[in-house]
Structures are given as structure tokens and as C-alpha cells.
Amino acid sequence: MENRERIIAYALDLFYLKGYDAVGIQEICSAAGVTKPTLYYYFGSKYGLLETVLKEGLGDLDASLDRVLNMQGSVKESLYALMSVLTDYAGANYKGYLFLMTLYYSPRESETYRAVKPYLQKIHDRTVEIFARASRELGNMNGRQEQFAIGFLGLINHYLLFIGYSAETGIRISEEQKRSLLHQFLHGIYS
Amino acid sequence: MENRERIIAYALDLFYLKGYDAVGIQEICSAAGVTKPTLYYYFGSKYGLLETVLKEGLGDLDASLDRVLNMQGSVKESLYALMSVLTDYAGANYKGYLFLMTLYYSPRESETYRAVKPYLQKIHDRTVEIFARASRELGNMNGRQEQFAIGFLGLINHYLLFIGYSAETGIRISEEQKRSLLHQFLHGIYS
């Protein structure tokens, strides 16, 4: 692998393990086997490196979310698709996803939150939109779409976080587990 | 207020705003109007300060959780009590609760996670226990108590986080909101 990609990979590794603030530039360079000017040549600053890690790590997720929203179908189908996008992404790139989760909950006045906010906003907005569209199925939402979206994402994120840190090897969510989670969520809506 | 209490208060303020790693000792001292040896006299180290902030901030929550578990009643009543403990605590001490949330999702190999783990573990275990006891009401749990607990806490935490950061003034959860959230959660269990 080339230096640039190695730096990104090791940076994600370390950020995920110890957190952005707790990891020094020198530490990343040593891990990746490069010197500091090499890192600064590619990324300009520590924050620039963070932005690149997020951008290159979350690009696929972003595109997948658009596909879900353009889908036609019932709420159940849409939610299942959304859940699949998130769990599949977490399965394929669990360090990236868990790092994203730590940033989800990072303090609002931190560099890290500033960097990740657009991605989180998009996930949130897309989820709200799925519920907002569903008034035909679920009746007048009366603002409940926000609460539903929060509950849905809270359930998935919390679950993936828990699974991710329990199983050292990564995240594997079966179809069975997905259906079970969705079932747990849906019945509060339908009745 | 005495120096010791002022240091704790300002430390929580800054940790909550910017995160533990991003806040320097000097910054806390300046905010509290003391010098570094004063801080080190009381807390010994930065980590010691963190431990004290958590301990003195979460002591009440801890006691309340025990009270919920010793309660007799239906699952619904237990969950409502548990939810009330969490939302009331968040309402009375929203900085403390939101800081706790950031630590919930902080990297596993970080000082902060190490410090907060016992508290989080207790909340989690207590919640699992409520579901485990409920097999008479909900049928054989077959390990589902873990998933239910994760879903329940994910819903509440995510909701409080969202409310907490939206309303600058703090967290206010009405009885109506609590019932609505609980209703959203419960119907996936009963049917």
C-alpha cells in the first residue's frame, strides 16, 4: 500500500482505539512507518487528516443512503433497507462505524463534531424523511417523525456499538437479527 | 463556593463542552480562578479530577437505580420508573448527563471510558435485570433481555442527547413525553 493510504488506515485504527485528541501525529507516523513531513505533505494538518479519514471512509455509506431514500415501498421495507445499509456498512468497516459512533456523541464544541456533523445530519434527515412520508400508512405524524427517527437510530446505533465492542473480530449481523430488531421497533408504531 | 467545588463545577463545564482530552489543566484553573497546585492538592492528577467529577456527579443516580430495582411491579411500571430516574437526573443535571453520554460512546482504550465504565455497567446490568425478571409477563426471554435493554437505553439516551443539545437551556421532559416514549418502546414487546 502507498504511504497515503497507509497513513489513513493507521490513523483510523488509532482514532478508533484511543480517540482523536489522544492520538499524536508522531504516533500515527510511527505506526505507518513514515515521517511527519510526509503526513503533512498529504493532509496539511491533523484536522485535514481527520476530514480525509471521514470522507474516504463514509463515501459509500452516503451513496447508499441516497439509494434508500429514492426507493419506493412501505415504511417497513424502507426501514429494513435503511437498517441494512447501516448494518452492512458496519459489518464491512466496523472500525469506521464505531469511530463514527464515538463522534456522534462527541461534545458539540469539538473539532471532531464539527468534522462529522454533515454526515450525521444526513443520516438523521434521511431517517426523518422516511417517517414523514409515511403519514398515509401511519396516520398524521404530528411531529412524531422526529421521535421515531431518534428511536430508530438510537436502537440501531446502540445495538451495533454493543455488538461491535463485544465481538473483537468485528460486526456480523444476521438477517434474523435485523428482522428481530425491526420487529421490536415496528410494533410500537403499528398499534 | 469553595475552591474544591468550583474546580469540579468548571471542570464539568469544560469537559462537557470540549471533551476531557481537549481541556487542559491550566484552562480549568483559569476558569475556576485558582492555580495549578491548588487543583493538584485536591485531586492529585487530571484523571483523579475526572473520577471525582463522575463520583460526585453520579452518586444520586446510582442510589436511584437501586431503588428502582428493589421496586415490585409490572415491567411497564419498572420501565417507567427507570425512565423517570434517567430523565429526572438529566433534567436536574443535564451537563453531567450529556457528559456521561459522550463517555458512553468513548473509545474503549481511553482513560475516560475506564473511568466511567463501572457506572455504565451498572445502568446496563440493572436494565437487563428488569427484563430478565419479566419472563412471567413476556414469556421465555431466550436471551432477548439483552436486546431489549439495549433498545430501551438506546432510545432514551439518544432522545435525551437530541433534546439536550437542541434546547440550550437544559433538558425538560414532560410526563406526556415519557409516556409517549415508553409506549413507543412497549408495543414491540407485548405483541
Next chain:
DNA sequence: CATCTTATATACCGAACGGTATACTGAATT
């Protein structure tokens, strides 16, 4: 009055931080 304890300030420590000026390399371009 002398002593001890609690609490605070001045001034400093070595190490690590993020970041950079400068020089060198080797391959491609002219």
C-alpha cells in the same frame, strides 16, 4: 509563644504537542 496542619502561590520541570524550513532523492519531462 512555638508548632503543626491546611491551603495557596511563584516559578519551574521534562516531555510531548502540532507544525515547518531545508535539503535531498529519483523518476519523468524538456
Next chain:
DNA sequence: AATTCAGTATACCGTTCGGTATATAAGATG
């Protein structure tokens, strides 16, 4: 052959980091 340029290394910058040695001031205790 001379030049250019992307990429990398050595060695350094000033600043801030967490933490401390030492002195002192005020109140309690003998």
C-alpha cells in the same frame, strides 16, 4: 544532459502539556 517536480528525511520551531519543588500565609493546637 539539464531541468522539473512529487515525495521523503533530518532537524528544528515555539507552545502547551501534565505535574512539582519550594515557600508562605492563616488558623488550630500544644
